[in-house]
Amino acid sequence: MSHEHVSNTKRIWTVFGLLSIITIVEVIFGIIKPASLYMNSFMAMSLLNWLFIILTLVKAYYIVWAFMHIEGEKSTLKNAVVLPVIFLVLYLLFILLTEGNYIYEVFKNSTIKWNF
Amino acid sequence: MEATVTTANSEEKTWGGGNEPMKASYGKLMMWFFIVSDALTFSGFLAAYGFSRFKFIETWPLADEVFTHFPFMHGVSAPMYYVALMTFILIFSSVTMVLAVDAGHQMKKNKVVIYMFLTIIGGMIFVGSQAWEWKNFIKGEYGAIETKGGSLLQFVDKEGHRVALADFATTLPEEREQLSRSKGSWFMSESSLPSYSVAEVQAGFKAHPDLLIRTEVITKEKQKTILSRKDSELRLTQASLVVEGANLTHNEYGSKLFADFFFFITGFHGFHVFSGIIINIIIFFNVLVGTYEKRGSYEMVEKVGLYWHFVDLVWVFVFTFFYLV
Numbered sequence: 001m002s003h004e005h006v007s008n009t010k011r012i013w014t015v016f017g018l019l020s021i022i023t024i025v026e027v028i029f030g031i032i033k034p035a036s037l038y039m040n041s042f043m044a045m046s047l048l049n050w051l052f053i054i055l056t057l058v059k060a061y062y063i064v065w066a067f068m069h070i071e072g073e074k075s076t077l078k079n080a081v082v083l084p085v086i087f088l089v090l091y092l093l094f095i096l097l098t099e100g101n102y103i104y105e106v107f108k109n110s111t112i113k114w115n116f
Numbered sequence: 117m118e119a120t121v122t123t124a125n126s127e128e129k130t131w132g133g134g135n136e137p138m139k140a141s142y143g144k145l146m147m148w149f150f151i152v153s154d155a156l157t158f159s160g161f162l163a164a165y166g167f168s169r170f171k172f173i174e175t176w177p178l179a180d181e182v183f184t185h186f187p188f189m190h191g192v193s194a195p196m197y198y199v200a201l202m203t204f205i206l207i208f209s210s211v212t213m214v215l216a217v218d219a220g221h222q223m224k225k226n227k228v229v230i231y232m233f234l235t236i237i238g239g240m241i242f243v244g245s246q247a248w249e250w251k252n253f254i255k256g257e258y259g260a261i262e263t264k265g266g267s268l269l270q271f272v273d274k275e276g277h278r279v280a281l282a283d284f285a286t287t288l289p290e291e292r293e294q295l296s297r298s299k300g301s302w303f304m305s306e307s308s309l310p311s312y313s314v315a316e317v318q319a320g321f322k323a324h325p326d327l328l329i330r331t332e333v334i335t336k337e338k339q340k341t342i343l344s345r346k347d348s349e350l351r352l353t354q355a356s357l358v359v360e361g362a363n364l365t366h367n368e369y370g371s372k373l374f375a376d377f378f379f380f381i382t383g384f385h386g387f388h389v390f391s392g393i394i395i396n397i398i399i400f401f402n403v404l405v406g407t408y409e410k411r412g413s414y415e416m417v418e419k420v421g422l423y424w425h426f427v428d429l430v431w432v433f434v435f436t437f438f439y440l441v
Binding site (some may be wrong): 007008009012013016019020023024026027030031038039049052053056059060063064066067068069073074076077080081084085088089092093096097099100101103104107108 | 137138139140145148149151152155156159160163164166167168169170171172173174180195196197200203204207208210211213214215217218221222338421422425426428429432433435436439440441
């Protein structure tokens with residue numbers, strides 16, 4: 001390894017602080033469940049759930065970028081790792097969640113019942 | 117390592133190894149691509165969980181009613197605190213891991229040893245916590261009734277608080293022995309019988325006029341539906357099974373699929389943590405005997421670190437989709 005290694009301890013602790021704060025915020029929201037977020041929904045999911053998912057993605061970003069130190073890798077490696085995962089996960093979620101919702105509507109609106 | 121590939125001679129070397137276009141060693145690259153495939157595996161599981169949840173969106177269990185235990189706090193409803201603590205433990209062990217990698221870059225053997233040791237301890241505490249969580253989930257708290265159609269009935273009092281089967285079921289003079297292998301005619305046996313029979317629960321329900329039944333259906337206020345006394349009595353006539361706790365076929369908290377996915381996904385993640393601990397221990401001893409000191413590079417610590425952070429990353433998503441959303 002030719003490139004020099006400077007100590008990243010300060011950044012590591014900063015990221016740890018950030019991850020902890022996000023987790024605490026998530027738990028607080030999960031316990032009090034503010035009605036304005038919990039009862040209103042956007043695209044078939046409550047705003048609270050959207051908030052949780054966005055905060056989770058922020059946490060994931062910091063884990064991958066700072067702890068796994070992908071920010072220090074060459075952009076070819078970064079793209080080869082991150083882009084396929086993002087694309088395939090979005091594709092998978094789109095297909096499965098649409099299908100799940102369709103089956104829910106079949107159970108709800110037609111004569112087929114899972115529970116009789 | 118030559119960076120130029122313009123001369124005819126070095127073209128052989130391009131395909132002969134030793135060339136690092138991504139400026140990362142073979143081992144590190146393969147760890148990254150293993151992580152990509154493992155991330156897609158977990159995404160598949162979580163997306164399947166989402167599929168089943170969207171399919172039964174109106175009857176899915178509410179997570180903060182399922183996971184309410186905290187050690188040494190019996191009977192106190194403490195949703196989320198315990199799993200938040202577990203998340204902290206895992207994030208913190210990720211921090212000690214990255215500090216070990218950082219110390220490795222500076223060739224400080226003693227620091228690497230200390231930080232790796234802390235990482236291993238953190239991982240063990242996490243797996244232990246998960247075992248405790250499983251124990252509570254399997255044991256159950258209140259008990260419920262499963263109907264012939266497969267839906268689940270839970271019991272509440274007038275205020276809507278949950279009531280355990282043990283608090284109202286009567287004891288009838290009936291005996292049913294558990295079928296064991298020694299008494300079965302062929303390879304027959306059955307799992308342990310629940311503490312009460314359906315008839316005992318029905319008789320107890322009749323004797324307590326203030327009890328009501330709560331179904332799985334989620335109302336507009338995002339609460340479970342509570343039936344009137346008359347409907348409750350009618351519903352209870354369809355009872356077919358007493359369910360206590362959760363396993364792969366029955367689940368007192370609600371949808372059976374919830375228990376199946378919980379066991380499968382947290383189990384698969386727990387297995388990853390477990391193998392991570394084993395690999396960490398191996399690397400820890402290698403550091404201790406000075407393998408990497410002699411090699412002149414602590415890259416092995418970095419590779420196992422990547423795996424460990426990945427395990428943490430997966431937990432962040434499991435935490436969100438099983439406990440928060």
